[in-house]
Amino acid sequence: MMRVTLLYFARLREQFGTGSESAALPSEVKTLNDLLAWLRARGGNWASELAEGRAFRLAVNQDMVGPEAVLNDGDEVAIFPPVTGG
Amino acid sequence: MMRVTLLYFARLREQFGTGSESAALPSEVKTLNDLLAWLRARGGNWASELAEGRAFRLAVNQDMVGPEAVLNDGDEVAIFPPVTGG
Amino acid sequence: MKIQVQTAPFDLNAEVAALYAANPKVGAVAAFLGLVRDVNEGDGIATLTLEHYPGMTERALAKIVDEAKGRWDMLDCTVIHRVGEMKPTEPIVLVAVASGHRQDAFAACEFIMDYLKTRAPFWKKEATPDGERWVEARESDDAAAARWQNKG
């Protein structure tokens, strides 16, 4: 069983009602795509905000990555809207 | 007979030993090309600095122009090296 | 190279002077200042609030600056991005690049801004007369960043 830290920012933080959680992932969750499916299964805002076709970005251990990235125990995973700084 | 003010800057000012002069031009001097030929006829640094192929710039009444420009009585004519500001 | 995320305003004179005053090899500094505007998408803006991802922000900015250093002759560089609440006319971000010559300074400064806009984890929330809203990312910013992949 893998444990990861999940971080949410900006609109997603507000929609999910939390900025972070520590999650124990079932063994079938191996990639970010798997993680997204697992989060969508929570329903509600999780299902709608993370639906296919919605614009969001993913980072693992503070580097932006694609949804095919493989997760490791202890990873810091962040999900956030496209950035709007500057 | 046309009278113009001639201004020289930077290296040309130093080589000619003056920054300005008021010149009464003979009637055959109608363009900047004619003026350059008339100045070259002074010999010395005038001939060498204004020789064909030397890099210098021309302005009439504070606008850069080409050597074919026609002169008018009272014009302010400036001859200077390529600019190096900034 | 100085990379900083802070709530406080910054002193443009001090930041820019730090790039050239002690280094007579610097012939050019290109600087960019991004400011809070009072109108966006047709609506009045009372305040802008910047959120970021502490840790990743500094890391992302350092990577962007490193990439710029690999492409252009940069002698020094400062990136300061503010977070928290700001009002119209307040500076949000400063990117300043020192170089021997102007072309490198301009290109590196613009590159860093374009990449910052699409890769550094900052998010803007605007307070309008109709309430608060998150600013949407612009496709034009993605296009601006993408054009650096074909030149430099």
Add this chain to the structure above:
Amino acid sequence: MKIQVQTAPFDLNAEVAALYAANPKVGAVAAFLGLVRDVNEGDGIATLTLEHYPGMTERALAKIVDEAKGRWDMLDCTVIHRVGEMKPTEPIVLVAVASGHRQDAFAACEFIMDYLKTRAPFWKKEATPDGERWVEARESDDAAAARWQNKG
């Protein structure tokens, strides 16, 4: 639009703030600072002395700024060029452009600098260990100015 030729140093904070502090439409300021370097063409530089053509200088700079205004969305602009004797690390020139968006600010600022380099009547004389010499114009500056004829 402010265009000024002066011997005195200028205050970057004050000049840049004047472009945006009173105008909440300004979202971007791109600024360029040109500085005296201590080496040029391999020789040490003790001082740099700038000569100009009073009257034509201001006129040439105004024409360059007007051309930039016709090409890009500029809200305001300041060009300050110093003349007289300067030492390494001293600022020579400031070009700062305020705009709604960064692309216009960057492009207009770089355009004004490129044109200033080839069209504004300033001349530099360097004091080196071997004596004084006039700085030669660079072909690369002509090339930099020429590229704006094909884009913008």
